[in-house]
Amino acid sequence: xxxxxxxxxxxxxxxxxxxxxxxxxxxxxxxxxxxxxxxxxxxxxxxxxxxxxxxxxxxxxxxxxxxxxxxxxxxxxxxxxxxxxxxxxxxxxxxxxxxxxxxxxxxxxxxxxxxxxxxxxxxxxxxxxxxxxxxxxxxxxxxxxxxxxxxxxxxxxxxxxxxxxxxxxxxxxxxxxxxxxxxxxxxxxxxxxxxxxxxxxxxxxxxxxxxxxxxxxxxxxxxxxxxxxxxxxxxxxxxxxxxxxxxxxxxxxxxxxxxxxxxxxxxxxxxxxxxxxxxxxxxxxxxxxxxxxxxxxxxxxxxxxxxxxxxxxxxxxxxxxxxxxx
Amino acid sequence: xxxxxxxxxxxxxxxxxxxxxxxxxxxxxxxxxxxxxxxxxxxxxxxxxxxxxxxxxxxxxxxxxxxxxxxxxxxxxxxxxxxxxxxxxxxxxxxxxxxxxxxxxxxxxxxxxxxxxxxxxxxxxxxxxxxxxxxxxxxxxxxxxxxxxxxxxxxxxxxxxxxxxxxxxxxxxxxxxxxxxxxxxxxxxxxxxxxxxxxxxxxxxxxxxxxxxxxxxxxxxxxxxxxxxxxxxxxxxxxxxxxxxxxxxxxxxxxxxxxx
Ligand SMILES: Nc1ncnc2c1ncn2[C@@H]1O[C@H](COP(=O)(O)OP(=O)(O)O)[C@@H](O)[C@H]1O
Ligand SMILES: [Mg+2]
Numbered sequence: 001x002x003x004x005x006x007x008x009x010x011x012x013x014x015x016x017x018x019x020x021x022x023x024x025x026x027x028x029x030x031x032x033x034x035x036x037x038x039x040x041x042x043x044x045x046x047x048x049x050x051x052x053x054x055x056x057x058x059x060x061x062x063x064x065x066x067x068x069x070x071x072x073x074x075x076x077x078x079x080x081x082x083x084x085x086x087x088x089x090x091x092x093x094x095x096x097x098x099x100x101x102x103x104x105x106x107x108x109x110x111x112x113x114x115x116x117x118x119x120x121x122x123x124x125x126x127x128x129x130x131x132x133x134x135x136x137x138x139x140x141x142x143x144x145x146x147x148x149x150x151x152x153x154x155x156x157x158x159x160x161x162x163x164x165x166x167x168x169x170x171x172x173x174x175x176x177x178x179x180x181x182x183x184x185x186x187x188x189x190x191x192x193x194x195x196x197x198x199x200x201x202x203x204x205x206x207x208x209x210x211x212x213x214x215x216x217x218x219x220x221x222x223x224x225x226x227x228x229x230x231x232x233x234x235x236x237x238x239x240x241x242x243x244x245x246x247x248x249x250x251x252x253x254x255x256x257x258x259x260x261x262x263x264x265x266x267x268x269x270x271x272x273x274x275x276x277x278x279x280x281x282x283x284x285x286x287x288x289x290x291x292x293x294x295x296x297x298x299x300x301x302x303x304x305x306x307x308x309x310x311x312x313x314x315x316x317x318x319x320x321x322x323x324x325x326x
Numbered sequence: 327x328x329x330x331x332x333x334x335x336x337x338x339x340x341x342x343x344x345x346x347x348x349x350x351x352x353x354x355x356x357x358x359x360x361x362x363x364x365x366x367x368x369x370x371x372x373x374x375x376x377x378x379x380x381x382x383x384x385x386x387x388x389x390x391x392x393x394x395x396x397x398x399x400x401x402x403x404x405x406x407x408x409x410x411x412x413x414x415x416x417x418x419x420x421x422x423x424x425x426x427x428x429x430x431x432x433x434x435x436x437x438x439x440x441x442x443x444x445x446x447x448x449x450x451x452x453x454x455x456x457x458x459x460x461x462x463x464x465x466x467x468x469x470x471x472x473x474x475x476x477x478x479x480x481x482x483x484x485x486x487x488x489x490x491x492x493x494x495x496x497x498x499x500x501x502x503x504x505x506x507x508x509x510x511x512x513x514x515x516x517x518x519x520x521x522x523x524x525x526x527x528x529x530x531x532x533x534x535x536x537x538x539x540x541x542x543x544x545x546x547x548x549x550x551x552x553x554x555x556x557x558x559x560x561x562x563x564x565x566x567x568x569x570x571x572x573x574x575x576x577x578x579x580x581x582x583x584x585x586x
Contacts, residue, residue, distance in 0.1 A: 012462050012471035017454070192446055192454050199443045202432035209392055211418035211447035211497055 018190050025317065026182065026270045029277075033175055037168055049167050055280040056174035057235045058260065062272035063181050064228035065257030067188065070267050071221035072124070072201035077116060077132035078229055079253035080139045084109040085230025086237035086248050087143060087151060090159040098162060098238070106230040112139075113226030117219045124204070133254070140249035154245060162238025174235050178273070181228045185269040188224070197221060198267075229257075262306055265314025274313050343370045344403075345501050345532045351390050351400035353383075360386040362556035363400070368501065373523065373533045375543045377567075378553035379577060384536045385427055387553070388503050391534075392424040393417045405500060418448055423499025425490035427506045427536070431478035438474040440489055441465060441496045448497025461496060468492040468522065484510065495526065502526060504535040508542055520546055540568075552576070 033056070041048050065078050088105025089098075096104070120131045144154050151157060163169040188194055196217040199207035208214050237243050257272070264275020282301065286294040309315050346368040353361040361383045368374045376384050389395040391402060393414040401410045404420050412420070423444075432440050441464050446457035465471050468488045473481060481489060487507050494502060508519050516539060523546055527533050537543050543550060543564060550567045552560040554576040560567045567573050 012466050012474050014459075014462055015475065017458065190454075195439070195443050195446055195454070198435060198439075199432055199447075202434055203430055205394060205414070206426070206430045206432070207443070207447075208414040209394065209418060209424050210444045210493065211415050211449070212443070213415050213447070 018186075023186070026186075026273075029270065029273060030175075030179060030182070033178075037171055046167065049171055051280065051284055053167070053171050053174050053235075053239060055277055056171070056178045057232050057239075058256065058276035058280050059178050059273040060174075060181050060232035060235070061229060061253070062257040062260035062264065062276045063178075063185055063269065064225045064232065066261040066266060066268070066272045067185055067228070068221050068225035069258075069261065070188075070194075070201060071197040071218055072204065073117075073120075073218060073221060074125075074129055074258070075132045075225075076129050076251075076254045076258075077113075077135045078225075078257050079249050079251070080116075080132075080136040081109045081113055081226035081229040082233040082236070082253055083136075083143075083245075083248040084112060084139065084226075085233025086159075086243050087157070087233075088230065089234040089237050090157045090243060091151065093160045093238075098160065102231065102234050105234055106227045109230030109233075110223045110227040113222045114219055117222035121215060121218060133251075136249055136251075136254060140245045143249075144245040152244070156242055156244030159237045159241055159243055161241055162235070170235075170239055177228075177231045177235060180231075182269055182273065184224060184228065189269065193217065193220065259302060259306075261312075263302060263309075263312055265312035265317075268314050270317075271312050271314040278313065343406075344368065345370050345372075345405055346391070346534065347403040348387075348391070349401040349403070351387065351402065352398045353386050353390055353395055354398045359556050361390060361397075364553070364556075364558050365400075366551050366558065366561065368532055368534055371527060371530070371532055372548045373527055373535070373546055375547035375550045375564075376534065376536045376553060377538070377540075377543060377550060378559075381555075382553040382576075383556040384553055385505055386556075388424065388505050388534075388536065391503060392422060415447075418497055418499075419450060421498075421500035422503065423448070423494040423497045423501070423531075424503040425487075425494040425505060425507050427509075429483070429486040429490050431481070431486055431489055433479040434477060436475050436477055437470055437481065437485075437489060438462065438465060440478050441492050444493040444496030445498075448499075457496075461492075464492045464496050468495070469518070484515065487511075491522070495531075499531055501532045501534065504533065504537075506536050506538065508537060508539055511539075516542055 036052055037049065061078065061082060065075065068075055085105050088108045089101050092101035092104050116132065116135050120128050123131055143151050146153065148155070163173060188197070196207070196212050199210065199212050200214055200217060204214060233248070260275040260279055261272040263279060264273065265271025279302070283298055286298050290297060311318070344367045348364055348366050351361055351364045352359065364387060376387065378384055386395065390397050393412065397410065401408060403409065404417065404422060407420065409417050409420060432443065435443070438458070438461055441461035442457050445460040445464070446452055446454060462474070465474050468491055470485065470488055470492060473485060478486070478489065491504065491507055504523070508516050511519060520542055523533055523535065535546070547564055550562065550564050551558055552567050552570070552573050559576060560570045560573045
């Protein structure tokens, strides 16, 4: 039977999946980020470049976390993959050039994430979150207790400086990694992965009854997310020269991408990036304005804005529009 | 549809092939045997109704068929293959579609995206562009065209029920399971739904439906299976089962009554 409509309205308006104009704000962000090092930054250039670098890294961390969250997996293991990237790069960087050590460390983190993904496959909600948190502790404990000669133990590890410590080159590398993360995110949005992730998140059993291979797509989400998080970890390690287990695998590194994505706008590409930018800048400004207790103010601002903006910053940008977040 | 072309080319005898064969299915919830040793067959192209009072075990039976529950005992064969051990997604790929009694839209997706999920993953090898196109066609066919861009949580319950059917159809089933999709419809709407089910069957899909509205069962069902307290108590044409004293007894004193 051909399209005979029951309500008499035969024609349906067919729209593109992702309208191109919705990518405009994202393009604008990357243009600004690309131009940033060329701005007259004055005598504080070094400090500003450093803030900007870590803003890009925070964006990588948040957006990669969001990609996993899209599949309904609200993880507290992001610090683990960030840290595995950092440690993987520190160790592999001793035996191979940086441009090989970087993808190798990321791939390693991605493979390890498949183990976590398989173990937590049947967990959801709080149980999933706790299991991923425990995983981070396990990874940290293992690295801390490896012989000092292997991974530096509790004291930490020296890392070969990325790109000879050239701040501008490092910034462009971080820019490239964030751009890569955004392109992966957009590619997912335009592919079957987006539909699989969203279906699993909004009704796992229903998704399976509709034929979605949940195991496959959940693992894929873990792999992609962890590879990108690990690249963020490489940037961090290569910038700081020195990493230790407590700071690298800190709870803060697992929580930050979560709050950043919620603040910016969940399940979008621009949201986590914008969230990271606004929060990093706000934190820096507050830190300089109120030396003592800036974290209290920062926390309050974050809390209130999450309460007032149910869809994050993206909710402001996309007021009145529905469906198909970009 | 290729399925239809294939089956209409088969000789008459094999058109009576069994598409679904339940063999002594049981499901126990703690002390309660919700489904008890249920056996039945469904033939290719047949519209089969499952009726019975509330709590008879009809929805539980559908959960066993679609793989949401594993049976405590018994086996299930789909298109000649034993699928008892197969998970939900494999049964869907093999040709089983299901619309839920308690509607389960993906709330943050648009109506069109909801149906796209079924079209995209219901069978392997469908591209996103094909799935989106097919979903639009199905929205037109099920009367949801005007609501394509609404988010699913904005629909009324009746529209949600249509969405359930559209999404299940989108998976390209050979056997479609419908769980009380007509409950709450006004007579005119129920008639439209009956037409839709007929057209689905005419396109080569066998339909198993659970329904309380007896006129719909009478109009639509080739054969009726009656359940009570987890067991099949009668099976036959509409007139055979409604004349069966055991069936009448099962419905006596229930709210819905046999001729509701
Ligand atoms: N998940 C479950 N856990 C425990 N009992 C259940 C569950 N699902 C259904 N039941 C019970 O099984 C019986 C049959 O329920 P159901 O299959 O929903 O009946 P019907 O669809 O025929 O109205 C009822 O007594 C119901 O309470
Ligand atoms: Mg029921």
